[in-house]
Amino acid sequence: MNHLAIFDCDGTLVDSQSNICLAMEHCFAGAGLAPPLRERTRRVVGLSLVEAMQAMLPEAEPHIHGALAEDYKRVFQSLRGDGLVEEPLYDGIQELIDRLEQNGWLLGVATGKSDRGLKLCLDHHGLHSRFVTLQTADRHPSKPHPSMIEQAIAEAGAEAGTTVMIGDTTFDMAMARAAGVTAIGVAWGYHDARELLQAGAHHIATHPLDIIEMVKASA
Numbered sequence: 001m002n003h004l005a006i007f008d009c010d011g012t013l014v015d016s017q018s019n020i021c022l023a024m025e026h027c028f029a030g031a032g033l034a035p036p037l038r039e040r041t042r043r044v045v046g047l048s049l050v051e052a053m054q055a056m057l058p059e060a061e062p063h064i065h066g067a068l069a070e071d072y073k074r075v076f077q078s079l080r081g082d083g084l085v086e087e088p089l090y091d092g093i094q095e096l097i098d099r100l101e102q103n104g105w106l107l108g109v110a111t112g113k114s115d116r117g118l119k120l121c122l123d124h125h126g127l128h129s130r131f132v133t134l135q136t137a138d139r140h141p142s143k144p145h146p147s148m149i150e151q152a153i154a155e156a157g158a159e160a161g162t163t164v165m166i167g168d169t170t171f172d173m174a175m176a177r178a179a180g181v182t183a184i185g186v187a188w189g190y191h192d193a194r195e196l197l198q199a200g201a202h203h204i205a206t207h208p209l210d211i212i213e214m215v216k217a218s219a
Contacts, residue, residue: 002106004133004158005215006149006181008167009111010045011189014087014121017042023079024056027071031064033057042190046169048112048142049073073114080120087121090188092208097130099212106156108133110148110165110175115139132156144174149181164215170199184214 010016021042025035036056044052049069057064079085100107109131111118115138122128133155135148153163165176168189176183177200185196187206196204203214 001162002156002158003104003215004106004108004153004156004163005100005211006108006110006133006135006152006163006165008046008165008169008172008189009109009113009118009121010087011168012090012166012172012186013093013109013127014089014125016085016087016121017045017190019076019079019085019087020045023072023076026075026079027068030071030075031068045190046112046143046167046171048137051142052112076117087124089125090208094125096208096211097127099209100215101130103212103215105215106133106158107131108135108152108156110135110143110152110167110172112137112143143169143171144178146175146179149175149179153179153181166205166211168196170195173199173201176200182215182217184211 007013021038024041028035044055047055049072050065053065053068107130109118113136115136118134118136119128133152135152140147149165153160160180163181164184165172165181166184166186168186169191173183173185173196183201185201185204187193187204193204205211205214
């Protein structure tokens with residue numbers, strides 16, 4: 001049976017918080033709304049866009065959430081086109097990917113990004129071909145619904161007992177628990193370790209290479 005390590009993207013593989021916060025500020029301003037605090041934006045990273053807007057503006061009508069989500073995508077694409085989007089890999093991620101593959105692990109991604117956004121990010125870092133399964137918000141309910149993990153497991157020929165989910169938010173940990181897989185929280189992302197543990201994390205990694213030892217229990 002194959003062993004599968006599924007990664008979240010934003011806040012886990014790459015540091016994209018400045019881009020996300022900037023795009024959120026632009027789309028709120030375009031709608032005549034006060035720009036949200038950046039801490040508030042970071043709290044919703046990982047959710048699909050409509051769900052993120054619902055969390056940001058719970059009092060707004062559903063059509064407002066949908067319109068803001070679409071405008072966010074347009075703004076982000078415009079920023080990328082202007083060369084203003086930077087999504088650097090966190091230190092140690094490249095080596096972690098190499099080590100996991102050397103140890104026989106298949107790799108996947110489960111993210112609130114769109115298919116287009118994920119491909120551009122992974123292509124930029126030369127990593128697209130390293131992942132055997134890519135699950136995005138375009139084809140699944142928002143986290144913490146387990147659909148992304150369940151589809152990734154099916155595509156990789158793995159099982160829940162041989163799969164780990166690696167992420168930086170409580171949404172990732174809750175999704176992992178709902179899918180019955182090992183939940184590994186990372187301390188370098190957008191939710192703190194205490195929150196990740198409360199959401200069900202089995203382990204907390206403070207550096208990417210910590211994960212090498214953590215996955216051995218699922219190997």
